[in-house]
Amino acid sequence: MASLTGVNKSLIIFAALVVVLAGIKxxxxIIIPFILAAFIAIVCNPLIKFFGRYRIPKGVSVVIVVLIIVGLGVSLGGLVGQSVNDFSQQLPEYKAQLKEEFVWLVDLASQYNILIDRDQILSMFDPGKMVDVATNMLTGLGGVMANMFLIILTVVFMLFEGPTLSKKIHMALADPDRKMEQIDRFLASINSYLAIKTLVSLGTGVIAALYLWILDVDYFVLWGVLAFMFNYIPNIGSxxxxxxxxxxxxxxQGPLTAGLVGAGYLIINxxxxxxxxxxxxGKGLGLSTLVVFLSLIFWGWLLGTVGMLLSVPLTMIVKIALEASDEGRWVATLLGTGQSIDEK
Known part of the structure; x- marks a missing residue:
């Protein structure tokens, strides 16, 4: 069989990629709960290692971690669920008030000879839709979490299999002597990135919730959870x-408190x-702003709400995998911020 030319090879790779993406969609x-379970298992793996330092049996460590996950999920889910229900009931009233505020801004602009067609602007720019984006994403995530039992069960098996994963990959790639350092760097980078990103996101959500509580903003727990989840999306998410x-x-509460809230979010992020x-x-794992935006659209289209929230971690996994291979390093460079090029 004759060797494939560059063009034919590219077409075959592209066609295979389309088939794979269609299958994933x-x-x-099935895939979305699995991705969530893998994400939770990677984040919880440092806790398993921490318990292992004190010679706590693996089974006991996994049970403790699962109980922590379930406890936090049930308690936080109850608070957030109640807040979402209450907020959804008040949403039509809030939307009407937002339109009144926006109309007031248009009238204020007309006093300074800035003529704006009120109806046209309201048809193009509905401030209530901005609130809908956040609440719809929370509702969509709640629908996925309905498979909580399946996700927790998968997490348990992943935590038990975690320590042997690296060895299995080496054996599968005909590398029993563990000479391929790229595999170890790839797995370590994913664990490090997701663990650090989760801790930073958790800190962002807690600080935002406390700040809103101090300002007496309604549903501060809901907005704190939202800040935690959207912190996985740089720039756009905040x-x-x-x-x-x-x-x-x-x-x-008026423009003054709104300005304080906006300034507080700006400082926190x-x-x-x-x-x-x-x-x-470190600065070596950055993604360009364009890639962040495109990944948000792509993963959101492919995996829905979970894909949007985990768009950057998923893209980072792809980038780390590409950096670990000589053939794909050029693609990883295109996905990056270009800081390394500027430094050179």
Whole structure:
């Protein structure tokens, strides 16, 4: 059989990629819980290692971690679920008040000879839809978490299999002597990235919730959870997470409190994203802003709400895998921020 030319090889790879993506989308009902379980298992793996240092049996460690996950999930899920229900009931009223505030801004602009067609602007820009984006994503995530038993069960098996995963990959790739350092770097990078990102996101959500509680903003727990989840999406996520809290503060407490909420979110995300996170993670795992935006659209289309929330971690896994191979390193460079090129 004659060797494939460059063009034919590219077409075959592209066709295979389309088939794989179509299969993933068709099987998303099964794949999404599996991805969530893998994500939770990777985040919880450092806890298993921590318990292992004190010679706690593996089975006991897994049971403790699962109990922690279930306890946090049930308690936090109850609070967030109640907040989402209450907020959804008040949402039509909030939307009407937002439109009134926006109309007031249009009238204020007309006093300074800035003529704006009110009806046209309202048809193009509905501030209530910004709130809908956040609440719909929370509702969609709640639907996925309905498979909680399946996810927890998968997490348990993954935690038991975790220590042998590296050895199995080496054996599968005909590398029983563990000479392929790229595999170890790949697995270590994924564990490190997801663990650090989760801790930073957790800190961001807790600080945001406390700040909103101090300002007496309604549903501060809900907005804290939203800040935690959307912190996985750099740049764009912090804006999406801040908009509902700012708009709610605007219609319930006025422009001053809304401005304080916006300034607080700006400071929190700047400190956590530009100071705390790079200190522990380093600058070598960055993605360009364009790639972040495109990954949000792509993974959201492929995997729904879970894909949008985990779009950057999933893209980072692809980038780390590409960096571990000589053939794919050029693609990883295109996905990056270009800082290494500027330094050279």
């Amino acid at each position: 068709a099987a998303s009902v 804006i999406i997470a801040a908009v509902p809290a700012v708009l709610l503060a605007l219609i319930t 700047t400190v956590m994203g530009n100071i705390v996170e790079p200190k522990f993670m």
